[in-house]
Amino acid sequence: xxxxxxxxxxxxxxxxxxxxxxxxxxxxxxxxxxxxxxxxxxxxxxxxxxxxxxxxxxxxxxxxxxxxxxxxxxxxxxxxxxxxxxxxxxxxxxxxxxxxxxxxxxxxxxxxxxxxxxxxxxxxxxxxxxxxxxxxxxxxxxxxxxxxxxxxxxxxxxxxxxxxxxxxxxxxxxxxxxxxxxxxxxxxxxxxxxxxxxxxxxxxxxxxxxxxxxxxxxxxxxxxxxxxxxxxxxxxxxxxxxxxxxxxxxxxxxxxxxxxxxxxxxxxxxxxxxxxxxxxxxxxxxxxxxxxxxxxxxxxxxxxxxxxxxxxxxxxxxxxxxxxxxxxxxxxxxxxxxxxxxxxxxxxxxxxxxxxxxxxxxxxxxxxxxxxxxxxxxxxxxxxxxxxxxxxxxxxxxxxxxxxxxxxxxxxxxxxxxxxxxxxxxxxxxxxxxxxxx
Numbered sequence: 001x002x003x004x005x006x007x008x009x010x011x012x013x014x015x016x017x018x019x020x021x022x023x024x025x026x027x028x029x030x031x032x033x034x035x036x037x038x039x040x041x042x043x044x045x046x047x048x049x050x051x052x053x054x055x056x057x058x059x060x061x062x063x064x065x066x067x068x069x070x071x072x073x074x075x076x077x078x079x080x081x082x083x084x085x086x087x088x089x090x091x092x093x094x095x096x097x098x099x100x101x102x103x104x105x106x107x108x109x110x111x112x113x114x115x116x117x118x119x120x121x122x123x124x125x126x127x128x129x130x131x132x133x134x135x136x137x138x139x140x141x142x143x144x145x146x147x148x149x150x151x152x153x154x155x156x157x158x159x160x161x162x163x164x165x166x167x168x169x170x171x172x173x174x175x176x177x178x179x180x181x182x183x184x185x186x187x188x189x190x191x192x193x194x195x196x197x198x199x200x201x202x203x204x205x206x207x208x209x210x211x212x213x214x215x216x217x218x219x220x221x222x223x224x225x226x227x228x229x230x231x232x233x234x235x236x237x238x239x240x241x242x243x244x245x246x247x248x249x250x251x252x253x254x255x256x257x258x259x260x261x262x263x264x265x266x267x268x269x270x271x272x273x274x275x276x277x278x279x280x281x282x283x284x285x286x287x288x289x290x291x292x293x294x295x296x297x298x299x300x301x302x303x304x305x306x307x308x309x310x311x312x313x314x315x316x317x318x319x320x321x322x323x324x325x326x327x328x329x330x331x332x333x334x335x336x337x338x339x340x341x342x343x344x345x346x347x348x349x350x351x352x353x354x355x356x357x358x359x360x361x362x363x364x365x366x367x368x369x370x371x372x373x374x375x376x377x378x379x380x381x382x383x384x385x386x387x388x389x390x391x392x393x394x395x396x397x398x399x400x401x402x403x404x405x406x407x408x409x410x411x412x413x414x415x416x417x418x419x420x421x422x423x424x425x426x427x428x429x430x431x432x433x434x435x436x437x438x
Contacts, residue, residue, distance in 0.1 A: 013049045020044065036230065037383070038190045040345040046337035055340050057331035058239040059255075059289035064327065065115050066317045067258065067292040069094035075104040081310075083108055088311060089318050092116065092292050094258075096148070097124045102131050111141045115292065117221075117258065121148040125162045144173040144219045144256065153364045156206065173219040173256055175203055182372065183223030186264040186380035186423035189234040190346045194353035195363075195372060196220055197241050201354070202363040204249050217254045218242070223262035224281045224288070229342065231281065232333055235259065235288025237347040259290040263422045264383075266301050269407060269430045270396025274298035279316050286326050287333050293317060301417065301427060302407070377423075384425035394426045 021029050032044035043050070068090040070081035078100065082093050092115040095105060102124070111132075120128055125145075132138055145166055147159050163174040177199040183192055200218065220238065224231045235257065242255040261281045266274050275298045285293050295316055297309035320326045333339040357366050366372055386392035393399050409417075414431055 011047075013045075013047045016045055016047065036342075038188050038230065038346060039349055040342070042342075046341055048337060050337050050341045052344060055334055057334045058236040058343070060330050061289070061291065062327050062330040063321075064286060064290050065092035065292040066090045066314060066321075067092035067094055067115075067117070067294045068314065069096075069294060073098075075101045079105050079107055079109070085310070085314060086114065089314050090114075094294060095119070097121075097128060098148075102128055106131070106135075111143070112136060115142045115144075117144040117146065117219075117292075119146045119148050120162070122158065122162060126165075129165055138169040139171065142171040144176060144258070146176045146178050146219075146221065150178075151364070151367050156203070156364070160206070167216075170216060173216045175207065175216070175253070176219045177203070177221070179220065179222040180260055181421070182376060183225075184263050184422040185376045186383055186425070187376040188379050189227070189230050190237075190349035191353060191375065191379065192222060193234055193237050193241065193346060193350035194357065196222065196238055197245070197350060197354050198357045198363040198366065200242070200245060201358075204245060204251075205362075208249050208251075217256040219256040219258060221258040221260065223264075224259050224285045225262045225265055226277045226280045226284075228280055228284050229339060230346070231284040232287045233339055233343040233346050235285065235290065236331070236333065236339070236343045237350060239289050240343065240347055241350065256291045257289060258292040258294070259285040259288070260294040261285075261296045263296065263301065263420075264424050265394065265426050266296075266298075266424065267394065267397050267426050267430065268299075268302040268417070269434060270402060270405060271299050271302070271304060273396045274300075275312060275316070278313070279320075282316055282320060283326065286320060287331075289331065301420070301424075302409075302413070380423035380425070384423070384428060387425040387429050392425075394429070397426050397429055 017029065020032070024032075029044075033041050036042050066089060068082065068085040070078040070085070070093075072078040072081055078095070082095075082105070086093070086109065093109070094117040096119040097105075098119075118128055132141070132143075143166075145163055147155070147162075150156060150159055166172040166174050177196055179192060179196050179199070182195050187195070200220070222235075222238075224235070238257065239255060246253065261278045265277060278295050278298065282293060282295055295313040297306070297313045299305060299309045303309075326332075333343075357363065357371070360366050360369060360371055383392070387394060387398060390398045396402060417427060417431060
């Protein structure tokens with residue numbers, strides 16, 4: 001083996017560049033460099049010379065939980081959906097309690113064998129706690145608790161009081177950031193990371209002043225899209241920046257990352273392509289270090305074959321685990337010249353943006369001043385223009401469309417789709433170019 005390596009001389013970045021220039025036969029080398037939408041250049045090749053340091057893994061866990069979130073408004077039906085999905089291979093559940101009867105929703109579900117996420121408010125947090133205390137030893141179940149809404153400093157004060165009873169239990173994660181909304185409004189990757197870090201910093205500033213700082217994991221929920229390498233780098237950047245916050249605030253809490261496949265690139269005119277998109281997104285989420293993964297059904301925007309799509313959403317993850325073995329190695333991107341470089345670039349841009357948020361007064365002040373909303377609206381508009389101009393390809397929508405495939409949409413359907421709380425340029429392109437003329 002030593003003889004094999006000695007037969008090959010090391011090649012420097014300059015050697016690679018010279019060879020490329022030779023192969024280009026007069027074309028400018030600079031034409032191979034392109035600027036990613038996140039504001040940094042992507043080089044035509046990367047070598048060890050691009051690395052800024054010797055990198056440690058961004059995270060050390062290999063596996064992840066297959067999470068499902070039933071969507072029924074009826075408690076009995078929601079319970080049926082969750083039980084079915086758990087029997088089909090899911091290992092975690094996510095429930096928005098809202099007006100559900102929690103006892104009915106969780107009937108027959110053994111929380112001591114799975115992980116659970118609950119979204120609660122002032123009306124149902126105590127009900128959830130009372131039910132769980134009556135049914136389980138709360139030190140033996142593993143739960144994340146999110147607020148239904150948290151947009152002001154007053155909301156955060158109320159949340160602290162609301163979840164205080166849960167903090168006595170080691171496996172209850174109550175320090176939580178839900179950034180999925182920002183993702184589905186179609187913000188850029190670095191901006192999403194900056195918002196997450198801004199929220200975490202705001203929370204840590206408050207919690208660090210108290211002796212009863214939560215000792216469970218800190219949980220972040222966010223989304224993932226199909227820009228594969230950028231999404232891997234985005235999630236790895238969240239892990240790396242969390243490690244910086246741990247050092248800054250002298251805490252030992254680990255990061256628990258819940259990732260959901262996003263809705264900003266999903267099609268209804270050729271929805272089976274969404275299976276391919278969510279598979280790519282799932283792989284990016286795993287390579288980026290998710291602890292739990294929710295795969296949205298391929299027809300999640302417009303129901304076509306619910307039984308099939310719900311089963312496929314679980315089977316996609318089962319294949320990645322049991323047939324592709326993606327759960328056998330932690331941080332598979334660690335040391336990659338390219339991915340480490342763009343992880344650094346996203347983290348650096350996110351920190352720069354985070355400092356701007358801090359100058360505005362922090363996370364809640366930015367919400368109050370509509371800074372996030374206006375910034376993301378501009379980013380989403382620019383992305384929509386790329387789809388409309390066919391500079392960003394959506395297969396089956398603005399390129400290689402199946403003209404024989406017809407979907408019947410009523411005016412009410414179109415209004416409902418356009419009122420969804422997301423910025424999806426692919427969907428808007430479809431609605432503007434196909435269905436209203438059918």
